[in-house]
Amino acid sequence: MDPPTTPPLLPMAIYTAYSTHHLPERAFSNADSAFQVGAVVINEDGHALAFRDPETGALQLPISDVSSHFGDLVRAPLKFVEEQTGLNIERLPLRQAKKRYRNPDAFRWECVEEDLIFKDDTTSTTNPFSVGLDLAWYNEGTSHSLRQAVISWYGGVVQGQQDLRTNQCFMPVRDLLLRMRNQRLDPTVHIDALSFFEQLWHATEGK
Known part of the structure; x- marks a missing residue:
């Protein structure tokens, strides 16, 4: 039997920001993943900490380096922000929420519409408020490479x-x-995390 002339569609793939922009009709996975921590850190005015790229001027949220040890990221997830800023940061408790999907049968992941559901007896937690997927670039010897990154997002104050x-x-x-x-290349994962944090923080303050 001759092999199929066209590759099968993969509608169940979870597209990263990179693959959505550059590979709209493809999906890929990588078993050798990197683990990172992202942080939404606010001050007493409720303003969020941002880092500006000195070359491009682009803004993004604090995110740990790929070379960080997984154990350190779990034990002290916001330590990397303190080291980069010199600030004293504590983990911020946020209300837990459940998601209700309005169109769970959507063909593309980014087309799914959702609502956040908060119960009256929901407790606050300092655990990661979100987990995202992205690509992380890093230097390996003289070459520039990348890994699929699993980012745990924490709130801090x-x-x-x-x-x-x-x-x-x-x-x-x-x-x-x-x-x-x-921005010319918007940091999709950072935008999604900050938008989600804003909803959780408003719900936490209003409890």
């Missing part, structure tokens, strides 16, 4: 003085979301 270093700033969440969405 700054304690004490807030003297920031170069290319670091606090911005209102809505302003930061708008700025990131208008």
